[in-house]
Amino acid sequence: MSQLVLTQIGMIICPIGMFILGWTADAQTHWIGPQIGSAILLFGLTLAFNSIQNLYDIPLLRYLEADPIV
Numbered sequence: 897m898s899q900l901v902l903t904q905i906g907m908i909i910c911p912i913g914m915f916i917l918g919w920t921a922d923a924q925t926h927w928i929g930p931q932i933g934s935a936i937l938l939f940g941l942t943l944a945f946n947s948i949q950n951l952y953d954i955p956l957l958r959y960l961e962a963d964p965i966v
Contacts, residue, residue, distance in 0.1 A: 899951050906943030913937025 917933030 899954070900947060902947035903944045906940040906945075906947070909940030909943065910937055913940055 913933050913936030915933070917930050917937060920929030920933060
């Protein structure tokens with residue numbers, strides 16, 4: 897399905913962000929390291945979540961087009 901390409905990209909990005917976050921989450925490291933890992937992780941999760949939410953709306957479009965009120 898071509899709608900899930902962003903989900904696949906997001907799920908590839910998520911472990912990279914988790915690895916950076918886990919590797920730099922230490923008291924001796926600079927604070928920006930875990931922040932970069934969190935940002936990468938959240939970017940991947942956002943890609944995956946938004947594309948899955950859009951995939952749920954595709955079957956409902958048929959019913960929305962048939963409704964004369966909308």
